[in-house]
Amino acid sequence: MNRVLLRAIMLIALLFISISHHNLIAGEGDEVPPLDHRCIWVTRDVLKSKRTIDEMVNFAIEKNINHLFVQIRGRGDSFYESEFIPRSQILSEGEFDPLAYLLDTAKGKGIKIHAWVNVYVLWSSKSLPNHERHILHMRQEWLDTTQEWPVDVEKQLNMVTVNNNGSEGLFLSPNHPDVNGYLIKVFRELITNYDIDGLHLDYIRYQDAEYGRNPYAIARFKNESGNDPGPWFLEMERSTIASPRLIGNMKRWNNFKRKAVTSLVKDTRALVNEVRPDCIISAAVKPNLYVARERYFQEWNVWLAAGYMDWIVPMNYSPKMRE
Numbered sequence: 001m002n003r004v005l006l007r008a009i010m011l012i013a014l015l016f017i018s019i020s021h022h023n024l025i026a027g028e029g030d031e032v033p034p035l036d037h038r039c040i041w042v043t044r045d046v047l048k049s050k051r052t053i054d055e056m057v058n059f060a061i062e063k064n065i066n067h068l069f070v071q072i073r074g075r076g077d078s079f080y081e082s083e084f085i086p087r088s089q090i091l092s093e094g095e096f097d098p099l100a101y102l103l104d105t106a107k108g109k110g111i112k113i114h115a116w117v118n119v120y121v122l123w124s125s126k127s128l129p130n131h132e133r134h135i136l137h138m139r140q141e142w143l144d145t146t147q148e149w150p151v152d153v154e155k156q157l158n159m160v161t162v163n164n165n166g167s168e169g170l171f172l173s174p175n176h177p178d179v180n181g182y183l184i185k186v187f188r189e190l191i192t193n194y195d196i197d198g199l200h201l202d203y204i205r206y207q208d209a210e211y212g213r214n215p216y217a218i219a220r221f222k223n224e225s226g227n228d229p230g231p232w233f234l235e236m237e238r239s240t241i242a243s244p245r246l247i248g249n250m251k252r253w254n255n256f257k258r259k260a261v262t263s264l265v266k267d268t269r270a271l272v273n274e275v276r277p278d279c280i281i282s283a284a285v286k287p288n289l290y291v292a293r294e295r296y297f298q299e300w301n302v303w304l305a306a307g308y309m310d311w312i313v314p315m316n317y318s319p320k321m322r323e
Contacts, residue, residue, distance in 0.1 A: 039067040039313075041116065041284075044074045047098035048090060057105050066110055069200045069282075069313075072099050073117040073186070075124060075169075076135050082189060086131035099194055114198030114282065115190055119183060119264070120144075121203040124169030126157050135182075136170065142182075144173040144217075146210045147233075171207045174260035174297075175217035184267050191276045198280035199272065200313075205261060205286070205296040212257045212297075221256050229253050258297040262308075269308040280310045287314035 040060070046052050047070070060068060072079040077088040080099035091098070099115070106113055122143070123129060123136050135142070136153070143151045151170070159167040172179045191199060206212060213233070222228055232249045239246065265283070272279045285300045286292035293299045303309040 037067055037311075038065050039069060040065055042068050042070045044071040044079055044088065045090065046070075047072070047079045047102070048092075050096070050101055053098065053102050053105060057102070057109065057111065060106075060111055061109060067112045067114060067198070068106070069114045069116040069198075069284075070099075070102060071116040071118070071202075072190075073115075075118065076122045076129070077131075080190065080194065084133075084189075085186065086129070086133045089130045099196075103195060112197035112280075114200040114280065115194070115196045116200040116202060116284075117186070117190070118202050119204045120171045120174060120179075120206070121168060122170045122172055123157070124160050126160065128153070128157075135172075139178075141216065142172050142176050142179050142214075144171045144176075144207065144211045144214050147213055149213075149215055168207055171203075171211065173212070173214035173217050174206065174264065175212065175220055175257060176214050177216060177220060180260065180264045180267065183264060184271055187268055188271055188275065191272065191279055196276075196279060198282060198310075199268070201265070201268070201281070201283040204265065204283050205292070205298040206257060209295045212253075217260075221253065225252065225256070227252070254294070254297065258293070258299055261297050262299055262302060265303050265308045266306070281308070282311035282313055283309055284313045284315055287316050287318075 042056055046056050056068075059065075073085075074088065076085070078085040079088055079091065081097050103113055123134075129136055131137075140151065140153065143153075145151050153170065156167055156170055160169050172183075174180065187199065190196070218229060227249070229249070232246060232253065235246050236242065236250065242250070269281060272281055283300060283303070285298055286296055289301055293301075300309070300312050304312055
């Protein structure tokens with residue numbers, strides 16, 4: 001059994017488990033309402049060839065899947081034709097446009113295609129990107145950091161672990177003045193040139209709580225608030241118990257970070273309304289709302305309440321309900 005089918009079967013199994021759980025709650029005699037949206041994530045390696053795309057679409061038809069979140073931006077690269085984003089290095093050279101072929105293949109088959117983009121994460125391989133136009137080579141001042149500046153790129157990539165207990169790689173800084181504008185440019189090109197049914201945002205967050213200290217972002221905070229957060233960071237590192245004053249100061253800093261991510265989501269909504277109003281906007285998010293808001297600065301409850309998002313897709317990977 002090939003990897004494409006195996007991965008999809010695992011996701012379908014989770015869907016069937018959810019249906020069975022619903023049966024237990026509803027009772028054996030109760031009718032279970034049909035699921036209107038039957039979705040799976042499709043990782044970017046499936047887009048390497050027409051054959052694997054055909055297999056994936058056929059599998060979706062066979063299993064009655066009607067929404068595919070297809071990863072067309074993995075690590076600052078593209079699995080579609082772009083004027084300014086380099087083609088993924090896992091694709092062979094040539095005229096093959098994976099996203100265009102997928103859209104053509106799925107057309108008329110009852111399958112909605114959502115373009116899944118990894119937003120702030122930029123690179124996680126221990127070897128640097130091959131293409132000189134990759135944003136990692138061109139704009140290292142856009143990288144986020146916990147403290148070190150300039151970022152030691154090779155050191156950070158060597159810290160990446162398979163199970164992500166360490167670094168997840170290199171992320172863009174949400175509060176760098178140029179980053180969100182660049183990402184909106186990425187989204188605009190995508191939804192203008194391709195007739196996609198949805199835009200699915202992943203890694204729409206900070207890497208972790210201690211990140212956000214890109215010096216350009218700090219300068220922006222100083223300019224907007226009139227406060228220098230540097231002494232707050234030192235006090236946090238040296239204190240065993242945070243004072244009420246420090247708690248208040250760090251709350252302002254964290255709100256600043258949270259606002260940057262939400263600002264991108266809000267601007268994405270405005271862009272979609274302008275260019276492709278029928279496009280569904282969704283996001284893969286941390287399932288525990290408190291953790292999402294306070295550790296990753298991902299206030300997805302606000303995104304839903306404000307109408308910035310159509311769907312939220314919690315990444316329920318843990319067997320523990322509290323997580």
